Amino acid sequence: MTKRPRFGLYALVILSVVVSFLPIIWLVLTSLKTTEGIYAWPPQYLPDPFTLKNYINIFTNSPELLLYVLNSFIVALGCTVVALSFGGMAGYALSRLGMRRAGVLMVFILAVSMFPPVSLLPSLFQTFLNLGLLNTYTGLIIAHTGLFLPFTVWMLASYFATLPPEIEEAARMDGMGFFRIFWSIVIPLSWPGFVATGLIVFIFSWNEFPLALVLMTQNAMRTAPVGISLYPGEYAFPWETISTATVIAIVPVLIITAIFQKQIVGGLTAGAGK
Amino acid sequence: MTEVKLDRIGKKYGAVEAVQQFDLTIREGEFLVLLGPSGCGKSTTLRMIAGLESITSGDLTIGGARMNDVDPKDRGVAMVFQNYALYPHKSVFDNMAMALKLQKVPTAEIEERVGRTAELLGLTDYLQRKPAALSGGQRQRVAIGRAIVRTPKVFLFDEPLSNLDAKLRVKMRMELQELHDRLGATSVYVTHDQVEAMTLADRIVIMNGGVVAQVGTPREVYDHPADEFVAGFIGSPAMNFLDLARDDTGRWVSDCGNLALPALPADTGSRSRVRLGVRPEHIEVLPEAPGPAPLTYPARVLLAELLGADALLSLGIGETRLLVRVGGADHPVQGAHLAIRLNPAQLHVFDIDTGRALPRSAAEVPPR
Ligand SMILES: Nc1ncnc2c1ncn2[C@@H]1O[C@H](COP(=O)(O)OP(=O)(O)OP(=O)(O)O)[C@@H](O)[C@H]1O
Ligand SMILES: [Mg+2]
Numbered sequence: 001m002t003k004r005p006r007f008g009l010y011a012l013v014i015l016s017v018v019v020s021f022l023p024i025i026w027l028v029l030t031s032l033k034t035t036e037g038i039y040a041w042p043p044q045y046l047p048d049p050f051t052l053k054n055y056i057n058i059f060t061n062s063p064e065l066l067l068y069v070l071n072s073f074i075v076a077l078g079c080t081v082v083a084l085s086f087g088g089m090a091g092y093a094l095s096r097l098g099m100r101r102a103g104v105l106m107v108f109i110l111a112v113s114m115f116p117p118v119s120l121l122p123s124l125f126q127t128f129l130n131l132g133l134l135n136t137y138t139g140l141i142i143a144h145t146g147l148f149l150p151f152t153v154w155m156l157a158s159y160f161a162t163l164p165p166e167i168e169e170a171a172r173m174d175g176m177g178f179f180r181i182f183w184s185i186v187i188p189l190s191w192p193g194f195v196a197t198g199l200i201v202f203i204f205s206w207n208e209f210p211l212a213l214v215l216m217t218q219n220a221m222r223t224a225p226v227g228i229s230l231y232p233g234e235y236a237f238p239w240e241t242i243s244t245a246t247v248i249a250i251v252p253v254l255i256i257t258a259i260f261q262k263q264i265v266g267g268l269t270a271g272a273g274k
Numbered sequence: 275m276t277e278v279k280l281d282r283i284g285k286k287y288g289a290v291e292a293v294q295q296f297d298l299t300i301r302e303g304e305f306l307v308l309l310g311p312s313g314c315g316k317s318t319t320l321r322m323i324a325g326l327e328s329i330t331s332g333d334l335t336i337g338g339a340r341m342n343d344v345d346p347k348d349r350g351v352a353m354v355f356q357n358y359a360l361y362p363h364k365s366v367f368d369n370m371a372m373a374l375k376l377q378k379v380p381t382a383e384i385e386e387r388v389g390r391t392a393e394l395l396g397l398t399d400y401l402q403r404k405p406a407a408l409s410g411g412q413r414q415r416v417a418i419g420r421a422i423v424r425t426p427k428v429f430l431f432d433e434p435l436s437n438l439d440a441k442l443r444v445k446m447r448m449e450l451q452e453l454h455d456r457l458g459a460t461s462v463y464v465t466h467d468q469v470e471a472m473t474l475a476d477r478i479v480i481m482n483g484g485v486v487a488q489v490g491t492p493r494e495v496y497d498h499p500a501d502e503f504v505a506g507f508i509g510s511p512a513m514n515f516l517d518l519a520r521d522d523t524g525r526w527v528s529d530c531g532n533l534a535l536p537a538l539p540a541d542t543g544s545r546s547r548v549r550l551g552v553r554p555e556h557i558e559v560l561p562e563a564p565g566p567a568p569l570t571y572p573a574r575v576l577l578a579e580l581l582g583a584d585a586l587l588s589l590g591i592g593e594t595r596l597l598v599r600v601g602g603a604d605h606p607v608q609g610a611h612l613a614i615r616l617n618p619a620q621l622h623v624f625d626i627d628t629g630r631a632l633p634r635s636a637a638e639v640p641p642r
Contacts, residue, residue, distance in 0.1 A: 166359035169326050170420075175347035175376040188363045 024250075030243040031055070038239050054244040065245050067220060068227035071137075073252060075212075075223060076205040078141035079148065080198045086145070087152030088194065092182055095157040096168070106157065113150030118210050125214055135221045143215055144205045151204075152197055159193030160186065195260045203253055224249040276337045276350070276427035276460050277302050278323065283332035285318050292318045294484045296332070300462065305454050308464045309471040310481035311507070316464040319481075320430050323462060324353050337427060347376075352421035353430040356437060358413045360405040366392075366416050367401040373424045391423045394453075411442045418450075422457070429461040435470065447473060468508055472496070480504050502629035505551050505622055511586065513551045514596050517626065520546045532592030533571055535616075540623035540632040548632065551622035554586065554599040558615040559606065569618065575610045589614065 030038060031054055032047040058065055094102045124143060125134075133139030163186065171181045187194070212223045222230070228245045231238055278300040285293040293315040300306050308316040321327035323334060325346035334341045341349050352373075360369050367388055374384045392398045395415045405413055414434060421429055434450075435443045447470055454461060454474075465471055471478050472492045480487045480495060480503075488500040499505035505513050518526040518535070526535045526548070535550075542548055560570065576595070577588040585605035587598045591614070598614065606612055623632045 164357060164359065166355045166357055167361065170353070170355060170359040171361070171372075172326065173324065173346045173351070173353055174373040174420075176372075185361060 027243050028247055030239060031247045033240065035240055054240045055248075058241060058244050058248070062231075062241070062245075064219065064227065065224075065248060068222050068224040069249055069252065071216070071221060072206050072223040072225070072249070074137050075140045075144060076202045078137060079144040079205040080202045082141060082145045083149050083152040083201050084156075084194055084198050087149055087156050087197070088187070088190075089182070090149075091153045091156035092160055092186060094153065095160045096165070096186075097178065106154070109150045109153055113147075117147055117208075121210060121214055124211070128215055133215075135216055135218045137221075140212060140215050140223075143211045144208060147208070147211065148201045148204050152201055155197040155200075156190070156193055159190050159197075163189055199257060199260055202256065206253055277335075278428055278460060278462070279333075279335040280319075280323070281333040281335070283319070283322060283334060284330050285315070285322060285327065286330045291484055293322070296486060298479065298486070298489060300460060303458045303460055305461045305463065305474055305476045307471040307475035307478045308462065308481060309466065309468060309478050309507075310487075311466060314481040315484040316466075316481055317432055320353075320432055320462060320464050323349075323428070324351055324430050325349050326353075347373075350427035351430055352424050352426035352428075353432065354414075354417050354421050354434045356433040358405070358417045358437075360413060360416055360420070362405055365402050365404060366397060366408070369405065369416055370420045370423050373420070387423050388419075391419045394422070395419050410438055411446060414438065414446060418453070422453075427460065429459050431461065431463040433465055434463075436465070436467070443470075450474065468510065472508075480507060482507075498631070499551075499622065500631055502549065502551065502624045502631075505624070505631070509553055509555075511554050511597055511599070513553050513622070514557075515549055515551050515624075516594055516596075518548055518550050526550075528592070528594050530591075530593030533594055535569065538623050539618040539621055539634055541635045542623065542632060545625070547626050549624040549626050549629075551624060552596075552616060552620065554597045556617060556620035557596060557598045558617065559587070559598060559600050560613045560615055562611050562613055567615070569616045570613050571615075573612055573614050575606050575608050575612065578605060578608050580605065 029045070029047060032050055032052070033044060034047075034049065034051050034053070037044050037047055037049070093099055094106055099105070128134050128139050128143075131139075133142065167189070168181050168185060171185050176185070206223075207225060208223075209225050209229075213226045216222050216226065219227075224245075228242060228249060231242055231245065280296050280298045280300075283293065283296040284291065296319055298306075308319060310316055318327060322329050323336075325341070325344065329342050336349055336351070361372070364372070370388045370391060371384050374387065379387075388401070389398070392401055395418065397412065397415055397419060400408060400412060400416075405416065408416065414437075417434070431450075435446050438446060451474055463470075463474060475492055477489060477491055478495050479489050482503050488495055488504045490498070490500075495504060495508050499508060502515070506515070516528055516533070518528055518533075518538075520542075521527050521534075524537075526538055527533070538548065538550070540548075562572065571591050573589040573591045573596070575587050576590050579586045579588075580602055583602050584599050585602045587600060587606060589596045589598055589612075596614070600606070624630065625632060
């Protein structure tokens with residue numbers, strides 16, 4: 001390894017950071033502008049005058065936003081917990097218990113996850129209607145879990161594959177059964193993998209739109225992305241309200257990501273080296 | 275009685291026969307070493323005894339009971355793994371106590387037994403640490419301690435020292451030896467390090483390609499290798515081999531013609547060609563030939579390497595090359611002319627086609 005700074009690499013990193021952050025920065029800036037500022041020509045880059053009015057307005061005019069965020073949180077958390085539980089057990093069985101045709105099954109799981117969710121909507125809607133699951137947390141949690149479980153299984157199975165098998169063998173010789181090995185050895189050792197996978201599933205579920213739109217039809221049950229998208233009024237497009245609501249909807253995800261950041265980096269690079 | 279009996283045990287992975295017809299009785303209290311090159315099936319054999327690998331054919335009995343389908347934890351065996359395989363998220367104490375906890379041994383007794391084992395292995399001060407905070411040697415001791423606290427009938431070791439540096443390996447080897455003397459439990463130890471095998475073993479099993487090549491005490495496998503593979507595998511540097519053909523007068527002559535032996539100390543039967551084996555440490559080096567003498571040949575030093583106490587000479591006798599070990603002090607230098615003498619009692623003769631050692635015939639040994 002050379003110690004000389006590699007300017008090309010840094011330039012590339014900075015460029016990609018700017019490109020991926022620009023929309024979010026623009027969103028935050030927009031949420032801090034007045035309506036005139038938003039429509040000003042030539043465009044304002046920095047808010048002038050700078051205002052927090054939008055935030056105050058949104059909490060007074062549309063308090064349901066907090067409800068949307070809460071709904072999203074409940075659904076995303078429920079989906080993450082269920083997906084990690086089932087995905088963990090399935091992934092462990094597929095990667096470690098010497099199942100016959102485990103590889104075929106893994107490919108099959110992947111293939112199933114390739115159906116576009118929209119194609120499932122009509123039949124899913126009818127089924128949920130019959131089961132009385134429309135407009136319930138349980139319903140959307142089930143739908144989202146079904147959507148993201150294949151990904152969870154794949155992520156966790158490949159994480160388990162990086163653990164040295166001798167630890168589990170030693171546990172078998174010590175007298176643990178499979179479930180106990182999974183619970184008290186594999187899960188603690190795979191913690192980074194669970195955190196990384198869980199975060200990604202949480203964000204997927206948080207952002208999911210079509211199923212949330214169709215399966216949650218009552219205003220009080222809407223998730224944040226759906227609720228915010230329904231803001232546009234009849235005559236005007238309320239940019240300041242939408243950008244402010246979106247910033248608020250991002251905050252919980254940001255907080256969670258910040259809390260688990262260390263584990264994510266560990267989880268995403270684990271297995272890359274000994 | 276904890277005799278371990280392997281009755282024609284075999285293991286197949288699909289079409290690959292990893293172990294074939296392994297037939298051996300390991301005696302009570304014996305320290306048995308499985309030795310062989312990489313991929314010869316040592317670990318597979320050990321893991322079949324442990325119960326981590328199913329047995330394809332044959333019967334395994336431990337202490338008289340058939341174990342083929344018994345769960346690993348109920349076989350009364352404990353295993354020490356090459357990479358320690360400690361539970362990284364548990365303390366040293368919990369690592370050692372796990373098996374006892376699972377057996378529902380009373381807490382007071384667990385503490386007593388773990389404490390005693392920790393003392394035996396010098397781990398008392400580390401009981402509350404996590405494995406990550408230990409050195410390699412300490413981790414290996416914890417792994418051994420975890421096996422000992424269970425008071426198993428049989429200890430299994432899979433290359434337990436190969437992750438340690440050379441110095442620590444020697445130290446741990448001696449500790450293992452003392453431990454075995456103290457505990458006296460039947461042990462099966464896998465290694466590809468012949469020094470470990472020679473020093474630790476009561477008996478060595480040398481494996482080659484999934485098949486047992488020879489079973490014997492360290493002395494036996496060194497002095498009387500059953501075939502060319504064992505002869506070349508045991509001993510360092512490896513035994514010299516050269517092909518000899520019988521000429522019209524009944525002498526055995528090397529292909530280049532410079533080495534001729536009037537007779538061989540083995541029952542060659544009607545063979546006209548055999549392979550001769552002689553260890554580097556069994557060739558005597560003399561100052562340049564004083565005159566013709568039996569089994570004495572002029573040689574030239576092609577290369578001399580000083581190892582410290584010893585030196586290795588690469589000698590040329592005509593076209594034939596022989597590696598010879600001599601004392602390191604004032605060893606002959608490159609280009610020197612000298613003579614070597616072979617001792618018939620230390621020559622090994624093998625069949626060229628099968629590689630089997632030919633039986634010795636004391637009668638034919640000529641006087642020195
Ligand atoms: N799960 C498996 N599937 C297929 N073949 C296997 C499997 N495990 C081992 N083998 C094969 O069985 C043979 C014996 O393997 P084994 O691990 O017992 O060798 P070893 O003597 O312990 O070697 P080493 O010194 O390298 O550890 C090898 O040829 C190996 O490729
Ligand atoms: Mg091995």
